[in-house]
Amino acid sequence: xxxxxxxxxxxxxxxxxxxxxxxxxxxxxxxxxxxxxxxxxxxxxxxxxxxxxxxxxxxxxxxxxxxxxxxxx
Numbered sequence: 001x002x003x004x005x006x007x008x009x010x011x012x013x014x015x016x017x018x019x020x021x022x023x024x025x026x027x028x029x030x031x032x033x034x035x036x037x038x039x040x041x042x043x044x045x046x047x048x049x050x051x052x053x054x055x056x057x058x059x060x061x062x063x064x065x066x067x068x069x070x071x072x073x
Contacts, residue, residue, distance in 0.1 A: 007045075008046075016033045026065050027063060036059075039055060046071070051071055
């Protein structure tokens with residue numbers, strides 16, 4: 001996975017009070033406890049890293065593997 005995706009994984013884990021290893025990259029992050037407010041914060045982080053991605057892009061398929069493909073495009 002890209003570095004940005006691994007950083008997002010760590011941020012998600014911190015927000016959900018778990019470890020990055022416990023965040024399944026193939027599972028729906030909303031099922032793991034990620035809410036829309038936190039996802040909006042991730043959009044800001046992604047923009048700061050130079051990617052043109054919006055909330056709808058992330059919400060369409062809220063899995064880290066999907067985000068990795070999206071950010072690689």
